[in-house]
Amino acid sequence: KDRDRIAAIMSFDDRTIASLMIPKDKMVFVGHKEILGPLVLDKLYKSGFTNFPVTDSKGKVAGVIHTEALNTLEIKKTDRAEKYLDKNVQFLHLTDSLTFAVEEIERTNSYYFLVLDGTNSLAGFFTTQMLLDYLLG
DSSP: OHHHHHHHHHTGGGOBGGGTSEEGGGOOOEETTOBOOHHHHHHHHHHOOSEEEEEOTTSOEEEEEEHHHHHHSOOOTTOBGGGGOBOOOEEEETTOBHHHHHHHHHHHOOSEEEEEOTTSOEEEEEEHHHHHHHHHO
16 A cells, blocks of 8 residues: 555656546536436435536536535525536646646635546546545555
């Protein structure tokens, strides 16, 4: 385990976001007009993720719902996703280094980033927890 940690630290500068991120096809999305009823909430909680990109009517990401927002508020059966939307979304690129990611985490004070490919299309997401897991095993 110690060898793995040392190897992770030594290769830190050479690694990119693409090597740690969750790809788009594994992400769970919520439509902005989707009602946050029991079925949707169950789907979100069972996914194991703590942040969910919210798409607008054109399929573009309009923001993110954080599960802590859902946990602390009283959700009514008629509440739509857009009510809990955080429009402050941070982005990284597939080719960004982990060193750059650390700088962005510090600069933005964010822990969740959407990852874009070379055409600025959504490729996945990256969190500070992924970075910590990589470094600490």
